Amino acid sequence: AQTVTQSQPEMSVQEAETVTLSCTYDTSENNYYLFWYKQPPSRQMILVIRQEAYKQQNATENRFSVNFQKAAKSFSLKISDSQLGDTAMYFCASRNSGNTPLVFGKGTRLSVIA
Amino acid sequence: EPEVTQTPSHQVTQMGQEVILRCVPISNHLYFYWYRQILGQKVEFLVSFYNNEISEKSEIFDDQFSVERPDGSNFTLKIRSTKLEDSAMYFCASSRDIAYEQYFGPGTRLTVT
Numbered sequence: 001a002q003t004v005t006q007s008q009p010e011m012s013v014q015e016a017e018t019v020t021l022s023c024t025y026d027t028s029e030n031n032y033y034l035f036w037y038k039q040p041p042s043r044q045m046i047l048v049i050r051q052e053a054y055k056q057q058n059a060t061e062n063r064f065s066v067n068f069q070k071a072a073k074s075f076s077l078k079i080s081d082s083q084l085g086d087t088a089m090y091f092c093a094s095r096n097s098g099n100t101p102l103v104f105g106k107g108t109r110l111s112v113i114a
Numbered sequence: 115e116p117e118v119t120q121t122p123s124h125q126v127t128q129m130g131q132e133v134i135l136r137c138v139p140i141s142n143h144l145y146f147y148w149y150r151q152i153l154g155q156k157v158e159f160l161v162s163f164y165n166n167e168i169s170e171k172s173e174i175f176d177d178q179f180s181v182e183r184p185d186g187s188n189f190t191l192k193i194r195s196t197k198l199e200d201s202a203m204y205f206c207a208s209s210r211d212i213a214y215e216q217y218f219g220p221g222t223r224l225t226v227t
Contacts, residue, residue, distance in 0.1 A: 035215065043203055045157070045218035091157060099145055099169050099212045101159035 002027045004092050006105035013082045014113055020067075021077045021108045023092030031097035034068065034075045039089040039107070048090070051075065082112045116140045118219035120206050126225045127196055135191045135222045137206030145209040146189045147216060148181065150174070150202040157205065163189065196226045 003026045013019035025034065036048040051059045051068050058066050063083075067076045075094075079086055092105040119138045127133050139146050148160040162169040163181055180192045189208075193200055203223050207216040 033215075037218075042220070043151075043223075044220045045205060045207075047215055047217065050215050093157075095216075097212070099162060099164060101147060101162055101170060101172075102149070102157075102207075102216060103159070104157040106156045 002029075002094060002096065002103045004094050004103050004105035006092050006108050008108045009106070010109045010111070012111040012113055013079075015082055015084060017082055018078060018080045019082055019110065021079075021090050021092075021110065023075045023077070023105060025073050025075060025092070025094045027073075027094060027096060029096045033095045033097070034066075035093045035095070035102070036064070036066070036075075036077045037091045037093060037104075038086075039091060040085075040087070045091075049077070079110075084112050084114060086110060087112045118206055118208055118217050120204075120219035120222050122222060123220065124223045124225070126227065129198060129226055130195050133193050133196055133224065135193075135204050135206075135224070137189045137191070137219055138187050139189055139206065139208030140210070140217060141187070143208035143210050143217075145169075145212060145216075146183070147207040147209075148191045149205045149207065149218075151205065151221075152199075152202045160191070160204075193224075196224075198226050200224060201226045 032053045034051045038046045049061045063080045089107045091107045093102045121136045146163040151157045161171040161175045203221045205221045206219040209216045
């Protein structure tokens with residue numbers, strides 16, 4: 001079965017600093033997708049970034065980037081120049097290829113401190 | 115930018131009552147999903163839907179649950195006889211294609227008393 005593990009329940013970072021959120025996953029498939037979703041206090045799920053497993057290049061979206069280590073099954077999220085609006089729960093998720101559901105980790109609560 | 119919408123934002127119901135949660139997926143999307151998140155816990159998959167039929171369902175999605183796409187725009191989740199443990203945030207999601215990401219709606223908070 002597919003599993004996603006986020007080992008950091010809570011983290012904090014000073015405004016303008018950089019923070020890295022950890023995620024490991026397990027799947028028996030060779031083709032899969034990885035995602036980070038942000039859930040602010042409004043509880044809406046917002047896609048932050050995605051990575052296709054077949055791509056070696058790490059995905060980046062403005063201040064957000066990932067460190068994808070396929071052999072280690074690790075998919076960490078780096079947030080640069082942290083802003084107060086980045087305060088939220090962050091969920092790592094994976095999905096096998098095909099019409100398959102997302103499997104989520106338990107989340108990391110990130111607080112950005114002024 | 116197109117987005118997934120859900121109504122109502124908050125539903126309070128009594129145990130044993132039927133509820134219908136509504137979703138309007140993004141218009142050119144073909145794959146639809148329901149997830150739920152019990153307060154303080156992770157998001158869990160309930161069911162996926164494509165071409166007017168269920169593609170996959172989790173063990174949570176028992177006989178009390180059903181989904182329907184009654185017209186070209188709405189996608190509904192029905193819980194026939196609600197239980198206290200059904201209290202959760204319910205998210206609808208849609209995807210244009212199986213290779214693309216799933217976009218989530220804002221969620222419906224269901225409270226069963």
